[in-house]
Amino acid sequence: MNDYVSTFCFLIPGLLLLLLGFYSYKIFYGVNVLISFPIHQRETAVYIKKAGKYSIAIVGAGAIIKFPLKILSLTDGQNINAYKIFPQHKSIKNGQISVTYCQFSVIIPGEYLISVGEESKIVIKPFTIGFASDMVIDDIAPTNLKIMIKEYSSPINYLLMLIGFIIGPMMMLVGVSFLLLNHGIIEHSETKITTVVKYSY
Numbered sequence: 001m002n003d004y005v006s007t008f009c010f011l012i013p014g015l016l017l018l019l020l021g022f023y024s025y026k027i028f029y030g031v032n033v034l035i036s037f038p039i040h041q042r043e044t045a046v047y048i049k050k051a052g053k054y055s056i057a058i059v060g061a062g063a064i065i066k067f068p069l070k071i072l073s074l075t076d077g078q079n080i081n082a083y084k085i086f087p088q089h090k091s092i093k094n095g096q097i098s099v100t101y102c103q104f105s106v107i108i109p110g111e112y113l114i115s116v117g118e119e120s121k122i123v124i125k126p127f128t129i130g131f132a133s134d135m136v137i138d139d140i141a142p143t144n145l146k147i148m149i150k151e152y153s154s155p156i157n158y159l160l161m162l163i164g165f166i167i168g169p170m171m172m173l174v175g176v177s178f179l180l181l182n183h184g185i186i187e188h189s190e191t192k193i194t195t196v197v198k199y200s201y
Contacts, residue, residue: 011175014168021164024157029091031151039122039145043115045074046149048106053152056082056114057098060145063088063125064101068117069147075110089158103152114149 036059037044048054058064071080082102090099106112116122124145 007175007178009175010171010178014171014173014175017164017168017171019164019168021161021168024161024164028153028157028161031153034149034151036146036148039116039147043113045111045113047111049109051106051109053103053105055085055100055103055150055152057091057100057148057150058124058145059096059098059148061099061124062090062097064099065123065125066121067101067124068121069102070113070115070117071104072113072115073108073110074113075108080104080106080112085155089155098148114147116147 034048034054035044035046039058056069058067069082071082072078073080082104084102085100088099088101090097
């Protein structure tokens with residue numbers, strides 16, 4: 001009886017964690033995109049309808065080392081501070097890889113101007129498998145890089161997603177192992193092996 005309790009103590013919480021992972025994934029990556037534009041366009045205006053937090057992602061990059069940009073409110077002429085997000089997290093949508101770089105807050109809804117600094121001052125890491133050294137944007141075709149403005153999603157949801165997808169299946173695997181032990185499947189295999197060893201002598 002205690003073995004069955006142990007099974008459900010791992011199996012049920014593991015399943016719940018896995019469901020939490022899927023739910024957090026939907027929240028974290030299901031945010032609305034306001035606008036996206038190629039970097040060589042240098043600047044664009046976007047109308048933000050409601051106050052709140054928003055984030056800026058770079059499409060086509062693996063990691064952002066240095067990316068000068070400026071956010072100006074066209075409503076009152078105030079500069080908006082942007083804060084780097086750590087750790088930077090990647091996402092894939094419609095076959096495109098993007099890296100979320102920074103976040104900013106909007107208090108007054110209205111039109112905002114997003115401006116990019118000189119391309120020579122932008123340093124990124126391309127998306128590669130394994131080691132990649134820092135390189136200036138000129139080493140990558142500018143047409144492959146875009147800026148994406150989207151609604152902000154808390155890193156807590158990202159953390160919960162990782163916990164759900166990593167720990168959840170591990171706990172379920174332990175629960176299934178206990179279940180197999182309860183039904184004698186693993187024990188039967190061990191007995192069979194022992195018998196073969198005895199006959200070999």
